[in-house]
Amino acid sequence: MKNPYLILGLWEQRKNITDKLVQESYLDLVRKYPPDRNPQRFQQIKEAYEQLKTSKNRLQYFLFSTTLADRDDLIAALLPDKEYKRPDLQLIKRVLKK
Amino acid sequence: MTLKDRETNAKNALHYGHYKKAITHLKPLLEAKNIESDRKARWIEWAKTAHTSLAQQLFKSKKYQEVIRVCNSGHRLCELALDTPIYITSLINTNRFDEALEYYLQLSEKSAEGKTARSDLALIRSELAVRAIANDSKIIERLPEDDPVAAGFENACELLDAYCHSNDELVEDKLKLISFRSPYRDLKQIISAAIKLDKGSEADKEKSRETLANISPDSAFFSLAEAFQLTAMDVEEIASSYLSLNNNLQAFVCHAKGWQEEQQKLLNALANLPPEPGFSEIFRIADSCKKIQPEYAREIAQMALVHARVKHSNVITPKRYEQRFGKMDALESQHVEALYEILTYDEEPKDDYFFDPEEQFIDVEEAWEDYLSLLNDENDEKYGGMNPSVSLSNALVYRFFVKLRSRSDTDTRIRRTSIHYLEKSLEYDPLDKESHLDVIRYYLNEKKLKDARDSLNLALKYYPDDLQILLLAVEVAIAGNAFKKASNYAKKILEVDPINRQARNLLCKAHLAHARKQVPGGKWHLLEKELDEAEQWSKDQVNIQAAIVTLRAIMATAQKQKKQASEYLQQLSSLLKTDLNASLIIHLETGATNSEAINCNAKKLHQLAKLKWRPAKKQKKEVLFSFIEMSEACLNDYDEKVVHEAFTALKPALKFIDTADFSLQDYESVLAFWHRTKQTDLSEVYVEKAIKEHGNLPLLIYYRYIDKPFLPFASFSEVEDALHRAKEAGDSRTVTRLISVLEKSGPPMPLGGFNDKHFPDFDLDDDFNDLDDDLPLKDLDEDALKILLPELINLAASDKEIISLLQNVVRLPHAKIMEYKDIIGEKGLREMLIAFITKQTEPEDFIAEYESTKEETEKEDKKPKKKSFFSQLNLLFGGDDE
Structure with missing residues (x-):
């Protein structure tokens, strides 16, 4: 993934984003993917944070980023991992039906 | 084939697991009579x-129809x-429930009588339970009430219903009712896990x-377990297995x-994409998702x-x-244009000889x-310029711009232009x-002290207590010889950070520089005070x-305290270990303090220090490296x-270092x-020695010519x-x-003019005759244009042109x-235009130079004019002043 908003899971909030929100999201993700266990993922998260941590950084990203989206970007942006929705009984029956 | 042969073949086939073959041989054997x-x-x-x-093999491959066929044939x-x-x-799996139930009930009876293993029934029961939930609850009606499938069915249905409606309390109750031997045991585990996946902690989720x-x-x-497992995956993982x-x-x-x-359809398209899709694939995806995520x-x-434009592709056009x-x-359109220019600039081959960063940068x-300009206009219109x-x-x-230029920063000209952008950026964002x-730093390095001071004052306005800026303020x-100011700035730093090494060094240098200024005026008291201060801030640096010590020796010599001066100079010698180093410091300090004015020169100090005025020739290698x-x-x-004067004085000694054991x-x-x-002189001496010893290695050839003017x-x-x-x-x-x-x-020049023996021999007249009088400008190469254009500008161009x-x-503009x-x-x-074409002088620099020249001229004009050589002669010989 290349888009820092998507990496930090802030795509939907990007219009009303604040430094605090960026920092919170960064810390949440670092807790989830600590550097000792996920060095690559951590690096990606850290770089994304650097790109968005202040309004100046965010404006800079908006103005000069020329990166083309990759597949993971597209998936994350177009298929957001929303809150889990429980299936209805009919779906469970369909899955169990052979 | 005889029965014996068939029997052997059947036995072998069975032994090697070729069950179909075994059955083929066994069929005629079993139909045979009189056996x-x-x-x-x-x-x-x-x-x-x-x-x-064979049936077991087919069952494992989920070929249920074949299993039934084989079993019936066996029967x-x-x-x-x-x-x-x-x-x-x-x-059951082929939906033949009637038959299945008939055999199941037979098996249950056998099991009750203890004729079959209970585990045989468990598999069938859980299959029946799944069918009952998924397909047909009528199955339950045909089972005895005490059958485990029938007994647990209602509870299982209520459990699933409660889960689907998020009634987790009821779910918990229902889960408790499912025993370990129940055919719904796996369902119990799956739903418990599903609830934790939804609401549990990270550890619970993992579990x-x-x-x-x-x-x-x-x-x-299993299919239900697989479904819940998928929901727990990341979107990327789902896409890859979707x-x-x-x-x-x-x-x-x-x-x-x-x-x-629509997103499900999109997921299908995304699952087919490579990890790094090209611009045309992205455009296609963008087209199909514009309703879901238009922005x-x-x-x-x-x-x-x-990206398509940079690659000159016609697949995606602005019209499309x-x-x-x-x-x-x-x-928006101009932003796209600007991004295109960045990418084009980045794509240019920088190692190409013809690549001109300046030209590319203009676009x-x-x-x-x-x-x-569009952004500012919009700001003025919509927000009154206040956004x-x-x-x-x-x-x-x-x-x-500065960052982009620094990528191809090959000469100072680019840096000069960069500073203009940096200053402009500070007008808009003075907090950077x-x-x-x-x-x-730029102005300080360029020794443009007035500009450096102006920039510093601006920076101090926004960052009055910043250590980095204060350090630069000291420098x-x-x-600018403002030593008191330097000392004040350094002290301000040390108040915040008392062990700041850089500040201590700078403070020491400020005192030392101020001390040097006191020598020509003979202000010994002030000099002594400054030296004490300098000593206080830097106790560990030998050169300081x-x-x-040398400055103290100068002071003592000037005050005719020879003994004390000698003591100081001896201290110097023991501090620096080699005479050459002591000589260097003496030359540097006498030069820097202009001590000649107080009748104390380097020669005198050398005598007092008992140093040889001309150090011994053929000194050791270590002496040179220590120097x-x-x-x-x-x-x-x-x-x-x-420095130049000090080196000049030491040249004789430096030229004759013993190079016998010098490595390359x-x-x-x-x-x-x-x-x-x-x-240059010293370089010449050493490079020739090196070439003599090590041959004309490319590196030595470089040093032979690098300092030559041409x-x-x-x-x-x-x-x-x-x-x-x-x-x-x-x-x-x-x-x-x-x-x-x-x-x-540049190109080789005939040093000895046209008489130089190396100059190629050609007839100049012929060449001149060949020149076309009407040679069009566009056909001239760049160098020729540089020569001709200024002439043409001077001769022909009007002011408007x-x-x-x-x-x-x-x-x-x-x-x-x-x-x-x-x-x-x-x-x-x-003149500015000509200077730009011929010397690449930027207009701002041209103006700056013009103004400084003007200032100097004005100063000169204000000074009382010295009488010219001729007017003095006239006075001597009694003529008129004029």
Whole structure:
């Protein structure tokens, strides 16, 4: 993934984003993917944070980023991992039906 | 084939697991008549084994129809029992519930009587339970009430219903009612895990994933476990396995993730994409997602458009974009244009000989200037020019220019232009500390002290207590001889950070510099005070200690305290270990303090120190390296002229160092030092010695010519040969260095004019005759244009044309030209244009130079004019002043 908003899971909030929100999201993700266990993922998260941590950084990203989206970007942006929705009984029956 | 042969074949086939083959041989055997009962009983057993084993194989591959066929055939041939778990499960899986239930009830009875294992029933029961939940609850009606499938059915249904409606309390109750031996046992585990996946902690979730993964693929509830496992995956993981899922699982996952039907279609398209899709694939995806995420679709489509244009692709055109996503507004369109220019600039091959960063940069600059102008207009219209992000955008664009230029920063000219952008960026965003620091450092390095002070004052306005800025403030103050100010700034730093080494050093240097200023005026009390202060701030640096001791010796000599002076100088000698180093410091300090004015020169100090005025020849290698080390530590603290004089005085000693045990590496470091300190004479001596000892290595050829003002015609081929050899040896550093020698020297010049023996022989007259009088300008090469254009400008261009040329060639805005015209006049504009074409002098530099020259002229004019040589002669010989 290349888009820092998507990496930090802030795509939907990007219009009303604040430094605090960026920092919170960064810390949440670092807790989830600590550097000792996920060095690559951590690096990606850290770089994304650097790109968005202040309004100046965010404006800079908006103005000069020329990166083309990759597949993971597209998936994350177009298929957001929303809150889990429980299936209805009919779906469970369909899955169990052979 | 005889019966015996068939029997052997059947036995072998059975032995090797070829059950179909075994059955083929056993069929005629079992149909044969008049066979001994023992023998037939054996064949029946074999047939049962062959059918059962084949059925098990097929069951594992989920070929239920084939299982039923094999079992039935076995039943006909060898009375194979049909009330087996495999047969019944296969009947269930092919929806033949009536038969399945019949055999199941038979098996249950047998089990009650203890004739079959309980585990045989467990598999069938869980299959029946799944069917009952998924397909047909009528199955339950046909089962006895106390049958475990029927008994647990209602609870299982209520459990699922409670889970689907998020009634987790009821779910908990229902889960408790499912026993370990229940056919709904796996369902219990799956729903418990699903609840934790939804609401549990990270550890619970992890545990739940494990639980789901542990549900056996043979379990009747496996598909449900798989479905919940999928919902716990990341979207990227789902996408990568999505295409292999059946429709029901796909629907289950999409529902759980809350994806709409259009998103499900999109997931299909995304799952087919490579990890790094190209611009055309991205444009296609953008087109198909524009209803779901219109803004994102436009964004990625615009970027695809930019990349397509850079690659000269016609697949995505602005027109096509417009058809799919609507028209871009002017600002959006200009942003796309500006991004295109950045990418084009980045794509240019920088190592190409013909690559001109300046030329390429102009396009980037223009595109972004246009973008800013649109942005500023919009800001004025909509927000009355008060939108802070617009101001910041301006600043960021100018800083981006600096960054972009630094990528191809090959000469100081580019840096000069960069400073202009940095200053502009600070107008829009004065809080950017890094830019302040860069600007101050630039002016300080360029020795433009007034500009450095102005920039510093601006920076201090926003960052009055910043240590980095205060450190630079000390340096600026020292450079401008404002020692008190420097000391104040340094003390301010030390108040915040008492052990700041840099501040202590700078403070010490400020005191030392101030002390030196006191020598010519003989203000000994002040000098003593400053030296004490300097000593206090730097106790561990030998060169500073040496300078302090030498200054004290100068003071003592000037006050005719010879004994004390000698003591100080002895202290100096013991501090510096070698006479050459002591001599260096004496020369530097007497030069820096102008002590000649107080009748104390280097020679006198040498005598007092009992140092030889001309140090002994053929000194050891270590003496030279200690000298270089000492020089490196202190040369930056002295004026260039003082250093030059010190080196000149020490040249005889430096020339005759014993080089007998010099390695090539020794030569290289010594030559590098002479080059850095611009000691051409010394460099010449050492390079020739090195070549004599080590041959004409490419590196030595580089040092032979790097300090020459131009490359003699005869030496051109020598450098080219060295370059060729360095290339062959793969020594890229020396290659770059030798190229710089060739580039610096330009084309070979006939040193001895046309009489030079190396100058190519040709008839000049013929060449002149060949010249076409009407040679068009466009056919001339760049060098020729550089010579001819100034002439043409002087001869032909009108003032209006000069202004037009300044606009088009120098790319100066009209308003700026008019501003410059007010300062330098029309004639000045003409000169500015010529200077730009011939010397690449930037207009700002031209103006700055003009103004400084003007200031000097004015000062000179104000001074009482000295009488000229001729007027003095006239006075001597009694003539008129004039």
